[in-house]
Amino acid sequence: MKNSHIQIDENxxxxxxxxxxxxxxxxxxxxxxxxxxxxxxxxxxxxxxxxLRGKTVVNLFFEASTRTRTTFELAAxxxxxxxxxxxxxxxxTTKGETLLDTLRxxxxxxxxxxxxxxxxxxxxxxIAQHVPPHISVINAGDGRHAHxxxxxxxxxxxxxxxGADFSKLRIAIVGDILHSRVARSQIHALNVLGAxxxxxxxxxxxxxAQAEAIGVKVFHDLGxxxxxxxxxxxxxxxxxxxxxxxxxSEHEYFQLYGxxxxxxxxxxxxxxxxxxxxxxxxxxxxxxxxDGPHSVILEQVTNGIAVRMAVMSMVLGNRYASVEExx
Amino acid sequence: MVQxxxxxxLIGAMADEIEALVEGFGDxxxxxxxxxxxxxxxxxxxxxxxxxxxxxxxxxxxxxxxDFTRIGMNPQVRPSDLPFNVDDCxxxxxxxxxxxxxxxxxxxxxxxxxGRPASVHLAVLVERPGRELPIQADVVGLHMDLKPNEHVKLxxxxxxxxxxxxxx
Numbered sequence: 482m483k484n485s486h487i488q489i490d491e492n493x494x495x496x497x498x499x500x501x502x503x504x505x506x507x508x509x510x511x512x513x514x515x516x517x518x519x520x521x522x523x524x525x526x527x528x529x530x531x532x533l534r535g536k537t538v539v540n541l542f543f544e545a546s547t548r549t550r551t552t553f554e555l556a557a558x559x560x561x562x563x564x565x566x567x568x569x570x571x572x573x574t575t576k577g578e579t580l581l582d583t584l585r586x587x588x589x590x591x592x593x594x595x596x597x598x599x600x601x602x603x604x605x606x607x608i609a610q611h612v613p614p615h616i617s618v619i620n621a622g623d624g625r626h627a628h629x630x631x632x633x634x635x636x637x638x639x640x641x642x643x644g645a646d647f648s649k650l651r652i653a654i655v656g657d658i659l660h661s662r663v664a665r666s667q668i669h670a671l672n673v674l675g676a677x678x679x680x681x682x683x684x685x686x687x688x689x690a691q692a693e694a695i696g697v698k699v700f701h702d703l704g705x706x707x708x709x710x711x712x713x714x715x716x717x718x719x720x721x722x723x724x725x726x727x728x729x730s731e732h733e734y735f736q737l738y739g740x741x742x743x744x745x746x747x748x749x750x751x752x753x754x755x756x757x758x759x760x761x762x763x764x765x766x767x768x769x770x771x772d773g774p775h776s777v778i779l780e781q782v783t784n785g786i787a788v789r790m791a792v793m794s795m796v797l798g799n800r801y802a803s804v805e806e807x808x
Numbered sequence: 809m810v811q812x813x814x815x816x817x818l819i820g821a822m823a824d825e826i827e828a829l830v831e832g833f834g835d836x837x838x839x840x841x842x843x844x845x846x847x848x849x850x851x852x853x854x855x856x857x858x859x860x861x862x863x864x865x866x867x868x869x870x871x872x873x874x875d876f877t878r879i880g881m882n883p884q885v886r887p888s889d890l891p892f893n894v895d896d897c898x899x900x901x902x903x904x905x906x907x908x909x910x911x912x913x914x915x916x917x918x919x920x921x922x923g924r925p926a927s928v929h930l931a932v933l934v935e936r937p938g939r940e941l942p943i944q945a946d947v948v949g950l951h952m953d954l955k956p957n958e959h960v961k962l963x964x965x966x967x968x969x970x971x972x973x974x975x976x
Contacts, residue, residue, distance in 0.1 A: 494880075511883045518868065521887035526894075527921040530871035532881075794871075798880030805878050 487609050492806075494799040497609045497618040498792050500627040501669035509673050513637050515791035516784070522559065523787075532794045533562035536593040541583075541608075542621070543569045543599040548758050548782065549621050549631070553596045556789035565592065580604075581611060588613065594797055595619070602626035602662075615804055617796040625662050631757050632666035634788040636674060638781050639712055642753050647674040653700075653707045653748075655682040655738060656716030656765055659689050663757050664716055672696055682706030683738060686727040703738050710748040714755045715740055715765045731764045740766040742773060753777045810950070810970035815933070818949035819850070819968075822931055823857035825947045826900060829929060836926060838898035839863040843915050844886055846904030846962035850933055853968065854902060863892035872914035894923030900947075904962040906932040909943035934960055934970065 488497040495508055522530055538557040540550050550566065557564045569583070587595070594617045597605040602624030609618040622628040643650055652671060658664045658681045671679050672695075681692055682700045692699050700706030707713050718734060728734050745752065754766075754775045762768050771778060830838055839862050842851025848866040855864045870885040901915060912930060919925060931947035936954045950970075952960060957975045962968060 515881065515883070515885055518870070518885045518887045521889065522871070524890075525921045526923050529921070531917070532871055532876050794876075795881045795883075798876055800880075801877045802880035 499620045516787040519787040519790040533560040536562045538562045538594045539565045539592045541597045552785045598622045628662040632670040634785040647676045650711045651678040652712040653680040653710040654714045657687040659687045708747045812967045815968045840900045841865040842902045844868040849965040851902035865890040869914040872918045899925045899928045905934045909941035
C-alpha cells in the first residue's frame with residue numbers, strides 16, 4: 482500500500498498524516514529533524530514563526546481530549562495560524578448534520594487543515610478522502626487504529642535521550658496494548674526506525690492474539706518484561722475496561738502491572754519512563770515513578786508541540802507545493 | 809570559479825572592514841550571526857580572522873521564507889542558534905551572496921523575534937545585481953556583475969570556493 486496510500490501525494494510527499502504505516506524511514510527522520518529546529522523557536526522572545534500566517538486550522542474533536550487538543554492548538558498558534566476548536570459531540574451532529582455536511586461548511590469558511598480525533602477507527606482517513614486538494618488532514622487519534630503524532634513525539638523524545646541509533650535499544654510498552662492506538666502507532670514507528678527489541682507487557686486479556694506477527698515479544702510478567710529495558714512506555718488504563726470483565730480491579734492491576742521504583746530497578750540504570758498521559762496515579766504507575774528521576778513524561782508534552790509544528794507545516798507545505806506544480 | 813586563496817584574500821579584506829566598523833560600537837556589545845549554510849561558514853571564518861571572542865550565532869531562515877506557500881518546507885532545516893541576548897546588541901549579519909534580498913529580509917524578521925538589536929549590519933562575500941527589496945550590504949567582499957540566469961555558489965566548509973553556474 483506504500484505509495485498508493487492517500488497520505489502520500491503523486492510526488493511521494495506527505496500531504497496528510499493519518500498513520501505511521503507506510504511511512505518511509507527518511508520521512509520519519511525528516512519530521513523528527515524538522516521538529517528539532519522548532520525546539521529552538523521556544524528560545525525566541527516571540528515564540529512564533531510566520532509559516533502558517535493567514536491559514537486556518539480546525540481542531541475537529543469528536544472525542545474528548547485536553548492535552549492533544551491544546552498541544553495541537555499551541556502548535557498551530559506558534560506557526561501563526563488561526564485556530565478553530567470544534568467540540569463536535571456538543572455541536573451539529575447532535576442536530577442531525579452529517580459529517581460530510583460539517584466538512585463542507587468548514588471548507589466554505591476557507592479552512593486549510595483539519596486535525597481530527599474520533600472514537601471510530603478510520604474517520605481521519607475518510608475525511609482525507611473527501612477534502613479538496615489544498616486541505617490537509619492530521620489524525621489526532623481514531624478509535625483503536627492510530628495516533629501518529631503521539632508516536633512521533635515519543636520517537637523524538639527517545640531519540641533526544643538515547644541517540645539516533647534505535648537498533649541498540651530495548652523498548653517495553655506496558656499495559657492495555659489491545660485497545661491502544663498509541664501502542665499500535667508506537668510499534669509501527671519503532672519498526673520503521675529499526676528498534677533493536679520491542680516488548681509488549683500486560684495481562685493476556687489486554688494483548689492482541691497475534692502480537693508476535695507485528696514484530697514484538699510478549700511478556701505477561703512486568704519484572705521480566707522491563708528487564709534491561711532502555712525505555713519503558715506505560716499506557717493509560719481506560720477505566721471502562723474494568724466494566725468489560727477484562728480486568729479484576731484497579732488495585733489488583735496495580736499489584737501486577739503498576740510501575741514502582743522497586744520494579745523499575747530491573748530496567749537499565751539510565752532507563753527513561755514515558756506515558757502518553759493523562760496518568761492514572763496508583764493504577765499504571767506510582768507517583769514516585771511519575772515524578773521520579775527517570776520520568777520524561779512532561780518532556781513528552783513539550784516535545785509534542787515541536788513535533789506537531791513540524792507535521793503541520795510539512796504536510797500543508799507539501800499541499801501548497803503540489804497545487805503550485807499542477808497550476 | 810574563484811579559487812580558494814582568492815576567497816581567503818576577500819575574507820581578509822572583509823575582516824579589516826568589519827574591524828573598522830565595530831570600533832564604532834565603542835564599549836557596547838556586538839555579535840556575529842551567519843545565515844545557513846554558506847553564511848555560517850563565512851561568519852566562522854571571519855570570526856577566526858578577527859580573533860575576537862564575541863558570540864557567534866547562526867540562523868536558518870526556513871521558517872521565515874516568503875515562498876513557503878509555493879515550495880513548502882525545506883526538509884534540511886536546522887535549528888537557529890543565537891547564543892546571546894539580542895536586546896541592545898549590535899549584530900554583524902553575514903551571508904555568502906546578496907542577490908534578491910529576500911533571505912536578508914527573512915533573517916531580519918527572525919532576529920527581531922529574538923529581541924530588539926541595537927543595530928544590524930550586513931556583510932556579504934558576493935554582491936550581485938537582482939535586488940527585489942531595498943536591502944544593501946555594509947561590507948562587501950566582491951561585486952560580481954552576473955546576469956539573471958547566472959548563479960554563484962559558495963562551496964565549503966573546509967576550503968571555501970565560489971563557482972558560477974549558468975542556467976539556460
